[in-house]
Amino acid sequence: MIDFFQFYSPTRIVAGKPGLLGELAPELAPFAGLRAGIVTDPVLGTMTYFRSLETSLTEAGIEVAAFYQDVPQDSDVDVVHVVRDLFTANRCNMIIAVGGGSVIDTAKAVNIVMTHGGDLRDYQGAHILTETLLPLVVVPTTVGTGSEVTMVAVVADSQDKRKLTLLDHRLSPTLAVLDPQVTFSLPPKLVAATAMDALTHALEAFVDLEHSPFSDLWAVAAADIIRDNLATALQPEGFAQARARLQWASTMAGIAFNHSMVGIVHAMAHALGAVAKTPHGVANSLMLTEGLQFNSEEVADRIADIGVRAGFVKAMSDTSATAQAMIAAVAALRATACRTTGMPETLAQAGVRRDQLPLLVERACEDGSLLYNPRQATDDDILQMFERVLDG
Ligand SMILES: [Fe+2]
Secondary structure (H helix, E strand, O other): OOOOOOOOOOOEEEEOOOOHHHHOHHHHHHHOOOEEEEEOOOOHHHOHHHHHHHHHHHHOOOEEEEEEOOOOOOOEHHHHHHHHHHHHHOOOOEEEEEEOHHHHHHHHHHHHHHHHOOOHHHHOEEOOOOOOOOOEEEEEOOOOOOHHHOOEEEEEEHHHOEEEEEEOHHHOOOEEEEOOHHHHOOOHHHHHHHHHHHHHHHHHHHHOOOOOHHHHHHHHHHHHHHHHHHHHHOOOOOOHHHHHHHHHHHHHHHHHHHHHOOOHHHHHHHHHHHHHOOOHHHHHHHHHHHHHHHHHHHHHHHHHHHHHHOOOOOOOOOHHHHHHHHHHHHHHHHHHHHHHHOOOOOOOOOOOOHHHHHHHHHHHHOOHHHHHOOOOOOHHHHHHHHHHHHOO
Protein backbone atom coordinates (compact mmCIF):
# COMPACT_ATOMS: atom_id res chain seq x y z
CA MET A 1 0.00 0.00 0.00
CA ILE A 2 1.35 3.43 -0.92
CA ASP A 3 1.52 5.70 2.14
CA PHE A 4 1.44 9.03 0.34
CA PHE A 5 1.83 10.60 -3.06
CA GLN A 6 1.13 13.90 -4.72
CA PHE A 7 0.78 15.01 -8.31
CA TYR A 8 1.77 18.56 -9.28
CA SER A 9 2.52 19.47 -12.86
CA PRO A 10 2.29 23.26 -13.13
CA THR A 11 3.80 23.76 -16.59
CA ARG A 12 1.35 24.85 -19.25
CA ILE A 13 1.91 22.73 -22.38
CA VAL A 14 0.95 23.89 -25.87
CA ALA A 15 1.33 21.56 -28.83
CA GLY A 16 0.11 21.60 -32.38
CA LYS A 17 0.88 21.20 -36.03
CA PRO A 18 4.32 21.88 -37.52
CA GLY A 19 4.96 25.63 -37.55
CA LEU A 20 3.36 26.33 -34.14
CA LEU A 21 6.33 28.52 -33.19
CA GLY A 22 5.37 31.07 -35.85
CA GLU A 23 1.81 31.32 -34.51
CA LEU A 24 2.61 31.58 -30.85
CA ALA A 25 1.75 35.22 -30.14
CA PRO A 26 -1.58 34.48 -28.35
CA GLU A 27 0.14 31.96 -26.07
CA LEU A 28 2.90 34.46 -25.27
CA ALA A 29 0.47 37.30 -24.47
CA PRO A 30 0.86 36.88 -20.66
CA PHE A 31 4.50 37.94 -21.04
CA ALA A 32 3.85 41.15 -23.05
CA GLY A 33 6.21 43.98 -22.08
CA LEU A 34 8.92 41.71 -20.70
CA ARG A 35 12.56 41.64 -21.83
CA ALA A 36 13.56 38.14 -22.88
CA GLY A 37 16.96 36.51 -22.67
CA ILE A 38 17.16 33.62 -25.15
CA VAL A 39 19.38 30.58 -24.52
CA THR A 40 20.17 28.14 -27.31
CA ASP A 41 23.06 26.32 -28.97
CA PRO A 42 25.19 27.21 -32.02
CA VAL A 43 23.30 24.94 -34.46
CA LEU A 44 19.77 25.80 -33.41
CA GLY A 45 20.41 29.54 -33.48
CA THR A 46 20.61 29.33 -37.29
CA MET A 47 17.42 27.32 -37.81
CA THR A 48 14.55 28.82 -39.84
CA TYR A 49 12.03 28.00 -37.12
CA PHE A 50 14.02 30.19 -34.78
CA ARG A 51 13.11 33.22 -36.89
CA SER A 52 9.43 32.15 -36.63
CA LEU A 53 9.70 32.25 -32.84
CA GLU A 54 11.21 35.74 -32.97
CA THR A 55 8.28 36.90 -35.12
CA SER A 56 5.84 35.55 -32.53
CA LEU A 57 7.75 37.29 -29.73
CA THR A 58 7.59 40.62 -31.56
CA GLU A 59 3.86 40.18 -32.21
CA ALA A 60 3.35 39.44 -28.51
CA GLY A 61 5.19 42.60 -27.44
CA ILE A 62 8.21 40.80 -25.99
CA GLU A 63 11.60 42.35 -26.64
CA VAL A 64 14.59 40.07 -27.20
CA ALA A 65 17.06 41.88 -24.94
CA ALA A 66 19.88 39.29 -24.98
CA PHE A 67 20.75 36.20 -26.98
CA TYR A 68 23.20 33.47 -25.95
CA GLN A 69 23.76 30.69 -28.47
CA ASP A 70 26.90 28.95 -27.24
CA VAL A 71 25.54 26.37 -24.79
CA PRO A 72 27.69 23.22 -25.25
CA GLN A 73 26.45 19.63 -25.29
CA ASP A 74 27.20 19.20 -21.58
CA SER A 75 26.59 22.59 -20.06
CA ASP A 76 28.65 23.76 -17.18
CA VAL A 77 28.55 26.01 -14.13
CA ASP A 78 30.86 28.48 -15.88
CA VAL A 79 28.45 28.76 -18.84
CA VAL A 80 25.59 29.42 -16.42
CA HIS A 81 27.50 32.28 -14.80
CA VAL A 82 28.41 33.81 -18.18
CA VAL A 83 24.75 33.74 -19.30
CA ARG A 84 23.65 35.17 -15.95
CA ASP A 85 26.03 38.12 -16.38
CA LEU A 86 24.82 38.74 -19.96
CA PHE A 87 21.12 38.61 -19.04
CA THR A 88 21.57 40.72 -15.91
CA ALA A 89 23.51 43.39 -17.84
CA ASN A 90 20.65 43.54 -20.36
CA ARG A 91 17.96 43.70 -17.66
CA CYS A 92 16.19 40.52 -18.83
CA ASN A 93 13.11 39.61 -16.83
CA MET A 94 12.07 36.45 -18.62
CA ILE A 95 14.05 33.53 -20.06
CA ILE A 96 13.39 31.51 -23.19
CA ALA A 97 15.22 28.22 -23.80
CA VAL A 98 15.27 26.62 -27.26
CA GLY A 99 17.17 23.34 -27.26
CA GLY A 100 17.75 19.96 -25.70
CA GLY A 101 18.32 19.06 -22.08
CA SER A 102 21.60 20.91 -21.78
CA VAL A 103 20.10 24.19 -23.00
CA ILE A 104 16.93 23.87 -20.91
CA ASP A 105 18.83 22.95 -17.75
CA THR A 106 21.22 25.86 -18.35
CA ALA A 107 18.23 28.20 -18.54
CA LYS A 108 16.82 26.82 -15.28
CA ALA A 109 20.19 27.26 -13.57
CA VAL A 110 20.55 30.81 -14.94
CA ASN A 111 17.11 31.54 -13.51
CA ILE A 112 18.33 30.45 -10.06
CA VAL A 113 21.46 32.60 -9.97
CA MET A 114 19.68 35.62 -11.54
CA THR A 115 17.05 35.61 -8.80
CA HIS A 116 19.08 34.31 -5.84
CA GLY A 117 22.58 35.64 -6.59
CA GLY A 118 25.88 33.95 -5.80
CA ASP A 119 27.39 30.77 -7.23
CA LEU A 120 25.27 27.98 -8.70
CA ARG A 121 27.10 25.41 -6.56
CA ASP A 122 25.45 26.97 -3.49
CA TYR A 123 22.05 25.74 -4.68
CA GLN A 124 22.81 22.07 -5.23
CA GLY A 125 20.16 19.99 -3.51
CA ALA A 126 16.41 19.82 -3.16
CA HIS A 127 13.83 22.46 -2.25
CA ILE A 128 16.20 25.09 -0.96
CA LEU A 129 15.19 27.99 -3.23
CA THR A 130 13.43 30.88 -1.52
CA GLU A 131 12.75 33.50 -4.22
CA THR A 132 10.22 33.66 -7.06
CA LEU A 133 11.92 32.80 -10.36
CA LEU A 134 11.55 34.62 -13.69
CA PRO A 135 9.02 33.31 -16.24
CA LEU A 136 10.65 30.51 -18.26
CA VAL A 137 9.39 29.51 -21.70
CA VAL A 138 10.87 26.30 -23.07
CA VAL A 139 10.94 24.90 -26.60
CA PRO A 140 12.38 21.35 -26.45
CA THR A 141 14.11 20.43 -29.70
CA THR A 142 14.93 16.78 -29.01
CA VAL A 143 12.62 13.86 -28.22
CA GLY A 144 14.13 12.93 -24.89
CA THR A 145 14.84 15.39 -22.15
CA GLY A 146 11.48 15.93 -20.52
CA SER A 147 13.09 18.90 -18.79
CA GLU A 148 10.36 21.16 -20.24
CA VAL A 149 8.00 19.82 -17.55
CA THR A 150 10.29 18.88 -14.67
CA MET A 151 11.45 20.59 -11.50
CA VAL A 152 15.00 19.30 -12.03
CA ALA A 153 18.14 20.69 -13.64
CA VAL A 154 21.45 18.83 -13.99
CA VAL A 155 24.52 20.93 -14.77
CA ALA A 156 28.15 19.78 -14.92
CA ASP A 157 30.86 21.10 -12.66
CA SER A 158 33.80 20.34 -14.96
CA GLN A 159 36.46 21.30 -12.45
CA ASP A 160 35.27 18.48 -10.24
CA LYS A 161 34.05 16.04 -12.91
CA ARG A 162 30.67 16.01 -11.17
CA LYS A 163 27.08 16.74 -12.09
CA LEU A 164 25.18 19.17 -9.89
CA THR A 165 21.52 18.31 -9.38
CA LEU A 166 19.16 21.16 -8.59
CA LEU A 167 15.60 20.29 -7.66
CA ASP A 168 12.75 22.59 -6.72
CA HIS A 169 9.12 23.06 -7.79
CA ARG A 170 10.04 26.63 -8.72
CA LEU A 171 12.22 25.26 -11.54
CA SER A 172 9.19 23.92 -13.45
CA PRO A 173 8.98 25.96 -16.66
CA THR A 174 6.06 28.36 -17.04
CA LEU A 175 5.24 27.32 -20.61
CA ALA A 176 6.41 24.39 -22.77
CA VAL A 177 5.93 24.62 -26.53
CA LEU A 178 5.87 21.37 -28.53
CA ASP A 179 6.27 22.17 -32.23
CA PRO A 180 6.89 18.96 -34.27
CA GLN A 181 8.76 21.01 -36.87
CA VAL A 182 11.82 21.27 -34.63
CA THR A 183 12.27 17.48 -34.67
CA PHE A 184 12.28 17.17 -38.48
CA SER A 185 15.87 18.40 -38.90
CA LEU A 186 17.30 16.20 -36.11
CA PRO A 187 19.87 13.62 -37.27
CA PRO A 188 18.49 10.06 -36.79
CA LYS A 189 21.25 9.27 -34.30
CA LEU A 190 20.10 12.12 -32.05
CA VAL A 191 16.48 11.00 -32.36
CA ALA A 192 17.54 7.47 -31.35
CA ALA A 193 19.63 8.60 -28.38
CA THR A 194 17.11 11.07 -26.99
CA ALA A 195 14.18 8.66 -27.47
CA MET A 196 16.14 6.05 -25.50
CA ASP A 197 16.56 8.68 -22.77
CA ALA A 198 12.79 9.20 -22.74
CA LEU A 199 12.19 5.43 -22.64
CA THR A 200 14.58 5.21 -19.69
CA HIS A 201 12.65 7.98 -17.93
CA ALA A 202 9.40 6.07 -18.43
CA LEU A 203 10.75 2.67 -17.31
CA GLU A 204 12.69 4.00 -14.33
CA ALA A 205 9.72 6.13 -13.23
CA PHE A 206 7.51 3.02 -13.35
CA VAL A 207 9.79 0.76 -11.28
CA ASP A 208 11.15 3.38 -8.86
CA LEU A 209 10.28 3.47 -5.16
CA GLU A 210 8.26 6.68 -5.51
CA HIS A 211 5.95 5.53 -8.29
CA SER A 212 2.23 6.15 -7.90
CA PRO A 213 -0.87 5.32 -9.97
CA PHE A 214 -0.61 8.85 -11.41
CA SER A 215 3.03 8.63 -12.51
CA ASP A 216 2.37 5.09 -13.81
CA LEU A 217 -0.17 6.37 -16.33
CA TRP A 218 2.29 8.81 -17.91
CA ALA A 219 5.09 6.24 -17.90
CA VAL A 220 2.99 3.57 -19.62
CA ALA A 221 1.69 6.01 -22.25
CA ALA A 222 5.20 7.28 -23.02
CA ALA A 223 6.73 3.80 -23.27
CA ASP A 224 3.90 2.61 -25.53
CA ILE A 225 4.35 5.54 -27.94
CA ILE A 226 8.14 5.11 -28.08
CA ARG A 227 7.83 1.37 -28.76
CA ASP A 228 5.36 2.06 -31.54
CA ASN A 229 7.16 4.96 -33.24
CA LEU A 230 10.92 4.81 -32.70
CA ALA A 231 11.84 2.66 -35.72
CA THR A 232 9.70 4.74 -38.11
CA ALA A 233 11.09 7.99 -36.71
CA LEU A 234 14.58 6.91 -37.83
CA GLN A 235 13.65 6.24 -41.46
CA PRO A 236 14.28 8.77 -44.26
CA GLU A 237 10.62 8.62 -45.36
CA GLY A 238 7.45 9.01 -43.32
CA PHE A 239 9.17 10.02 -40.11
CA ALA A 240 7.25 13.27 -39.44
CA GLN A 241 4.24 11.86 -37.61
CA ALA A 242 6.40 9.37 -35.70
CA ARG A 243 8.72 12.16 -34.51
CA ALA A 244 5.75 14.30 -33.45
CA ARG A 245 4.52 11.40 -31.34
CA LEU A 246 7.96 10.85 -29.83
CA GLN A 247 7.94 14.52 -28.85
CA TRP A 248 4.69 13.99 -26.92
CA ALA A 249 6.10 10.80 -25.37
CA SER A 250 9.20 12.65 -24.21
CA THR A 251 7.06 15.21 -22.38
CA MET A 252 4.83 12.47 -20.91
CA ALA A 253 7.89 10.58 -19.65
CA GLY A 254 9.10 13.88 -18.15
CA ILE A 255 5.85 14.20 -16.19
CA ALA A 256 6.25 10.58 -15.04
CA PHE A 257 9.79 10.89 -13.72
CA ASN A 258 9.14 14.33 -12.29
CA HIS A 259 6.93 12.51 -9.79
CA SER A 260 8.70 9.20 -9.42
CA MET A 261 12.29 10.22 -10.20
CA VAL A 262 14.84 8.10 -12.04
CA GLY A 263 17.08 5.30 -10.80
CA ILE A 264 20.22 3.27 -11.28
CA VAL A 265 20.40 3.67 -15.07
CA HIS A 266 20.50 7.44 -14.68
CA ALA A 267 23.05 7.18 -11.87
CA MET A 268 25.37 5.38 -14.29
CA ALA A 269 24.47 7.71 -17.19
CA HIS A 270 25.23 10.81 -15.10
CA ALA A 271 28.62 9.28 -14.23
CA LEU A 272 29.33 8.55 -17.90
CA GLY A 273 28.45 12.13 -18.80
CA ALA A 274 30.63 13.61 -16.07
CA VAL A 275 33.67 11.33 -16.45
CA ALA A 276 33.69 10.37 -20.14
CA LYS A 277 31.45 13.06 -21.67
CA THR A 278 29.16 10.36 -23.07
CA PRO A 279 26.00 12.05 -24.41
CA HIS A 280 23.17 11.53 -21.93
CA GLY A 281 20.84 9.63 -24.26
CA VAL A 282 23.63 7.35 -25.50
CA ALA A 283 24.67 6.65 -21.91
CA ASN A 284 21.14 5.66 -20.91
CA SER A 285 20.77 3.56 -24.03
CA LEU A 286 23.97 1.69 -23.17
CA MET A 287 23.05 0.99 -19.54
CA LEU A 288 19.24 0.55 -19.72
CA THR A 289 18.96 -3.23 -20.02
CA GLU A 290 21.70 -3.75 -17.41
CA GLY A 291 19.71 -1.59 -14.97
CA LEU A 292 16.48 -3.43 -15.74
CA GLN A 293 18.18 -6.80 -15.30
CA PHE A 294 19.63 -5.69 -11.97
CA ASN A 295 16.24 -4.43 -10.77
CA SER A 296 14.42 -7.54 -11.99
CA GLU A 297 15.71 -9.37 -8.89
CA GLU A 298 13.52 -7.05 -6.82
CA VAL A 299 10.69 -5.81 -9.05
CA ALA A 300 10.13 -8.37 -11.80
CA ASP A 301 6.40 -7.79 -11.34
CA ARG A 302 6.73 -4.07 -12.15
CA ILE A 303 8.93 -4.67 -15.19
CA ALA A 304 6.47 -7.29 -16.43
CA ASP A 305 3.54 -4.96 -15.74
CA ILE A 306 4.82 -2.05 -17.85
CA GLY A 307 5.99 -4.52 -20.50
CA VAL A 308 2.43 -5.76 -20.91
CA ARG A 309 0.61 -2.43 -20.44
CA ALA A 310 2.88 -0.64 -22.93
CA GLY A 311 2.54 -3.41 -25.53
CA PHE A 312 6.11 -4.74 -25.49
CA VAL A 313 5.14 -8.29 -24.47
CA LYS A 314 2.18 -10.57 -23.83
CA ALA A 315 1.55 -11.61 -20.23
CA MET A 316 2.80 -15.08 -19.37
CA SER A 317 1.85 -17.17 -16.37
CA ASP A 318 5.31 -16.65 -14.90
CA THR A 319 6.08 -13.05 -13.88
CA SER A 320 9.85 -13.49 -14.09
CA ALA A 321 9.58 -14.85 -17.62
CA THR A 322 7.41 -11.87 -18.62
CA ALA A 323 9.97 -9.47 -17.12
CA GLN A 324 12.79 -11.20 -19.00
CA ALA A 325 10.78 -11.00 -22.22
CA MET A 326 10.29 -7.28 -21.58
CA ILE A 327 14.02 -6.74 -21.08
CA ALA A 328 14.69 -8.66 -24.31
CA ALA A 329 12.12 -6.50 -26.15
CA VAL A 330 13.83 -3.31 -24.93
CA ALA A 331 17.20 -4.73 -26.05
CA ALA A 332 15.75 -5.51 -29.48
CA LEU A 333 14.32 -1.98 -29.82
CA ARG A 334 17.70 -0.51 -28.90
CA ALA A 335 19.51 -2.86 -31.31
CA THR A 336 17.28 -1.65 -34.14
CA ALA A 337 18.04 1.96 -33.22
CA CYS A 338 21.80 1.24 -33.09
CA ARG A 339 21.85 -0.63 -36.40
CA THR A 340 19.85 2.08 -38.15
CA THR A 341 21.81 5.06 -36.87
CA GLY A 342 25.28 3.84 -35.83
CA MET A 343 24.59 4.67 -32.17
CA PRO A 344 27.21 2.90 -29.97
CA GLU A 345 26.38 -0.56 -28.64
CA THR A 346 29.26 -0.76 -26.16
CA LEU A 347 31.00 1.67 -23.83
CA ALA A 348 34.21 1.17 -25.83
CA GLN A 349 32.43 2.23 -29.02
CA ALA A 350 31.33 5.35 -27.12
CA GLY A 351 34.98 6.12 -26.31
CA VAL A 352 34.95 4.97 -22.67
CA ARG A 353 38.25 3.46 -21.47
CA ARG A 354 38.78 0.67 -18.93
CA ASP A 355 40.94 2.95 -16.77
CA GLN A 356 37.92 5.24 -16.32
CA LEU A 357 35.86 2.51 -14.62
CA PRO A 358 36.93 3.22 -11.00
CA LEU A 359 35.93 6.90 -11.24
CA LEU A 360 32.72 5.95 -13.08
CA VAL A 361 31.77 3.60 -10.23
CA GLU A 362 32.61 6.25 -7.62
CA ARG A 363 30.50 8.91 -9.35
CA ALA A 364 27.57 6.55 -9.99
CA CYS A 365 27.53 5.44 -6.34
CA GLU A 366 27.26 9.02 -5.08
CA ASP A 367 24.46 9.95 -7.53
CA GLY A 368 21.16 10.91 -5.92
CA SER A 369 19.15 8.87 -8.43
CA LEU A 370 20.13 5.72 -6.51
CA LEU A 371 17.95 6.85 -3.60
CA TYR A 372 14.86 6.02 -5.62
CA ASN A 373 16.02 2.77 -7.17
CA PRO A 374 14.05 -0.27 -5.99
CA ARG A 375 17.16 -2.38 -5.34
CA GLN A 376 20.24 -1.23 -3.45
CA ALA A 377 23.46 -1.51 -5.40
CA THR A 378 27.00 -2.03 -4.14
CA ASP A 379 30.13 -0.63 -5.79
CA ASP A 380 30.78 -4.10 -7.14
CA ASP A 381 27.28 -4.42 -8.66
CA ILE A 382 27.82 -1.18 -10.57
CA LEU A 383 31.35 -2.12 -11.63
CA GLN A 384 30.04 -5.40 -13.04
CA MET A 385 27.35 -3.59 -15.04
CA PHE A 386 29.89 -1.20 -16.54
CA GLU A 387 32.25 -4.08 -17.29
CA ARG A 388 29.60 -6.12 -19.08
CA VAL A 389 28.83 -3.19 -21.39
CA LEU A 390 32.45 -2.11 -21.90
CA ASP A 391 33.18 -4.40 -24.85
CA GLY A 392 29.76 -5.96 -25.38
FE1 LIG B 1 17.50 11.43 -18.69
